[in-house]
Amino acid sequence: MQNFTDVDDKIINRAREEGDDPIKLAEHYIHEYFIDADALGINRADIHPRVSEHIPQIIAVIEGLIAKGYAYEVDGDVYFRVKSFPEYGKLSGRSLDDMLAGARVEIDERKEAPVDFALWKQAKPGEPYWGSPWGAGRPGWHIECSVMSTQYLGETFDIHGGGADLIFPHHENEIAQAEAYTGKPFVNYWMHNGFITVNSEKMSKSLGNFFILRDILARFPQDVVRYYLIATHYRSPLDFDDGKLEEARKALGRLKTTMLLAEEFLGGTEFRTTAVVEAELITRGMELQEKFIGAMDDDFNSAKALGYLFELSHQINAFIAGADYNRETDKAILGQAVEIFHNLGGVLGIFMDTKTVGQHRVDDVLSIILDMRDGARQDKNYALADSLRDFLNHHHIKVEDKANGSQVRYEKAPEIDEILNFLSALRQNFKVNKEYERADRLREELKNAGVTLKDTKEGVRWKIVDT
RNA sequence: GGGCGGGUGGCGAAGAGGCUAACGCUGUGGUCUGCAAAAUCACCAUUCACCGGUUCGAAUCCGGUCCCGCCCUCCA
Numbered sequence: 001m002q003n004f005t006d007v008d009d010k011i012i013n014r015a016r017e018e019g020d021d022p023i024k025l026a027e028h029y030i031h032e033y034f035i036d037a038d039a040l041g042i043n044r045a046d047i048h049p050r051v052s053e054h055i056p057q058i059i060a061v062i063e064g065l066i067a068k069g070y071a072y073e074v075d076g077d078v079y080f081r082v083k084s085f086p087e088y089g090k091l092s093g094r095s096l097d098d099m100l101a102g103a104r105v106e107i108d109e110r111k112e113a114p115v116d117f118a119l120w121k122q123a124k125p126g127e128p129y130w131g132s133p134w135g136a137g138r139p140g141w142h143i144e145c146s147v148m149s150t151q152y153l154g155e156t157f158d159i160h161g162g163g164a165d166l167i168f169p170h171h172e173n174e175i176a177q178a179e180a181y182t183g184k185p186f187v188n189y190w191m192h193n194g195f196i197t198v199n200s201e202k203m204s205k206s207l208g209n210f211f212i213l214r215d216i217l218a219r220f221p222q223d224v225v226r227y228y229l230i231a232t233h234y235r236s237p238l239d240f241d242d243g244k245l246e247e248a249r250k251a252l253g254r255l256k257t258t259m260l261l262a263e264e265f266l267g268g269t270e271f272r273t274t275a276v277v278e279a280e281l282i283t284r285g286m287e288l289q290e291k292f293i294g295a296m297d298d299d300f301n302s303a304k305a306l307g308y309l310f311e312l313s314h315q316i317n318a319f320i321a322g323a324d325y326n327r328e329t330d331k332a333i334l335g336q337a338v339e340i341f342h343n344l345g346g347v348l349g350i351f352m353d354t355k356t357v358g359q360h361r362v363d364d365v366l367s368i369i370l371d372m373r374d375g376a377r378q379d380k381n382y383a384l385a386d387s388l389r390d391f392l393n394h395h396h397i398k399v400e401d402k403a404n405g406s407q408v409r410y411e412k413a414p415e416i417d418e419i420l421n422f423l424s425a426l427r428q429n430f431k432v433n434k435e436y437e438r439a440d441r442l443r444e445e446l447k448n449a450g451v452t453l454k455d456t457k458e459g460v461r462w463k464i465v466d467t
Numbered sequence: 468g469g470g471c472g473g474g475u476g477g478c479g480a481a482g483a484g485g486c487u488a489a490c491g492c493u494g495u496g497g498u499c500u501g502c503a504a505a506a507u508c509a510c511c512a513u514u515c516a517c518c519g520g521u522u523c524g525a526a527u528c529c530g531g532u533c534c535c536g537c538c539c540u541c542c543a
Contacts, residue, residue: 005543049543077541094539111541118541141543167471168538194472195537231491233482237473239534244479244492251491253477257505304481307490314507321499321507364526375502436501443503454504461505 002045004030007138012127017213022128038211039222040229041349042362047152050292051144055130058139058147061371062132063118070180074110075328076135083114083273092144092168092188117173119143142173144185149174155182164192164235181209193302213242220245223352227252230302230348250352259311259351260463261320262338265455266331279333281319285340288312292344302348309348312341361464362416364449366397370406372398392423416464420451424460426430427453 006026010020015022025111034044035321051058062078065071082088082096089095097116123129129136139371149157155178162171171190198212214223219242228248235315252372288308295304316337345351369388376385389399395418396412423442430439445451454461 008543010542044486079541089470092471092538116541121541140541142541145543163537164472165537166543169540170543198538222480235472236480247492261506269538301481302490307481310490317506318508335532401539420513431501434501440502445502454506456505465506 001047001049001149001152003145004048004050004142005086005141006050006130007144008051016126017456023435026050026052036405039217041222041352049138049148049152053255053358054144054148055139057151058143059120059130059132061147061177063143064181065177067123068180070177071119072112073120073134076137077110077118078114078120078134078140079111080119080173080177080180081112082117083113083142084236085180087179088115088176089172089324091172091175094168094172096328117142117169119177122159143177145170146174146178146181150178150182150186150224155184155188155421156188156435158188161193163192164194167192169328193234194232196238196240198240213447215390216245220249223350224252226352227348227350230350231306233303234300242410255309255350258316258341259345260461262315262334264342264370264461265320265323265325265334266338267325281315281333281460283336284315285312287313289340289344292347296347305344306348306367309341309344312337312344316341319380361450362413362419365419365423365446365451366392366408366414368445368449369419370399370408371445374406395419420446420464422464424453428460 002366005025006023010448011026012022016024018025022291038404049373062071065080066073066078069081071080073079095443118144120132120137122134122138123136123138127138128139149160158170160174171436175186198216213225220449224245225248228240228245229238231248231251253276292305292308295301295308316334319330319334319337323334325331342351345350369392373385373388376382377390392399392408395410395414397408397414400409401406427439427442430442450464452463453461
């Protein structure tokens with residue numbers, strides 16, 4: 001489950017600035033969050049509870065805490081009595097003395113102790129509020145997480161996640177509230193992720209700056225961003241900058257090339273083979289799979305797991321380099337190995353299909369054809385010029401020759417795949433006729449347009465470089 | 468000031484007492500190619516911020532020093 005705190009000071013203040021309703025504003029941000037999370041291939045949780053929908057349960061828990069002597073009311077506010085919970089500080093490794101020594105904020109004199117924190121806050125004018133035994137008000141921070149998580153997951157649950165900056169006081173307070181209330185351990189394992197920064201500037205779920213992610217997604221493919229996130233252990237800090245993302249793009253490209261090479265070798269995208277074959281490659285693949293699983297089992301060490309995936313990539317590439325694609329056993333061996341490779345990549349979710357990303361390149365590529373045609377016409381190579389126009393016409397692209405040059409018109413953008421297949425074939429022709437200058441120039445221009453061509457023994461392959 | 472975490476090759480990043488200190492990027496040389504690209508093969512840290520200590524053995528444990536990050540608020 002993943003809960004949303006849709007009632008808190010920041011949201012209320014922001015709503016006031018924008019003259020909006022706080023709950024609606026929170027709704028808006030939740031919606032925006034999902035757009036980015038979906039783009040990164042993050043699965044939705046089964047449950048997404050919100051504070052505003054759990055006020056009665058929260059009030060009930062606060063009443064329970066007061067009844068047990070763990071909390072007290074002062075003028076419509078309710079505070080947690082920290083000294084009544086001796087284990088306070090066990091998560092963050094702090095003692096009450098440390099905290100009193102470090103107190104650097106003016107103390108609210110109404111509280112019994114400076115470290116006591118709010119469970120319920122009396123409503124100020126203009127704030128959203130709900131009725132309670134202590135008057136109109138709203139939940140303090142912290143309490144909503146304890147209440148909602150234990151409601152859906154039970155009084156003790158296995159894993160609680162969150163940013164390392166939340167260890168104190170948020171998670172510490174959650175433990176105090178929940179364990180004081182239930183008398184049972186709250187959480188078995190805490191997973192605290194390191195800070196994410198962008199150009200060394202801190203990013204958090206707080207309102208305001210998580211949209212930076214959207215800027216990054218606008219410039220880099222989703223799977224590259226996802227790869228980059230996974231290539232570092234979750235507890236380590238992570239900094240986004242273009243250079244590092246560029247490096248991630250290349251690294252992931254290496255993995256994807258393996259998939260591509262295998263598809264070509266097998267002549268399709270269906271990897272599964274029925275024949276079980278004994279082979280060195282399979283043995284290595286199974287070993288690496290074991291190691292991969294071991295790494296993931298050991299505190300989600302995705303960085304280490306990726307290392308094994310690269311090793312498997314090497315093994316597969318090397319096998320392909322020395323294999324014969326007319327031999328069925330080679331295909332069977334490769335099929336099994338690639339299936340392992342594909343499955344493990346699927347665990348990390350890094351083999352997203354981003355095929356459509358290159359479509360916007362279509363105009364650049366069309367202008368290359370047009371330039372080539374103009375050149376051919378000037379050389380009076382009308383056979384070539386006309387064949388180019390025929391191709392375009394065939395795809396419902398009109399060519400108009402005007403005094404100051406030619407231009408294309410189309411109603412529906414043609415599939416870039418078809419155009420590139422055509423150009424690849426065209427270049428093959430040039431090569432067969434030993435017109436290397438033409439062939440090289442075409443390759444060069446395509447490269448400038450973000451399309452790389454490669455000659456392989458199976459034929460020409462093109463690839464769009466994502467931007 | 469106090470608490471927590473961290474400093475590993477040109478860069479990114481695993482490793483947490485004993486296999487050649489993973490893996491990726493970059494770089495160098497060879498194979499392949501008309502030339503490329505991709506792929507492939509080989510090479511690139513006697514050393515893990517610094518100084519001591521424990522141990523047969525330390526990047527990993529202990530003490531100290533120097534840097535860096537986060538937290539210390541009724542901010543989710």
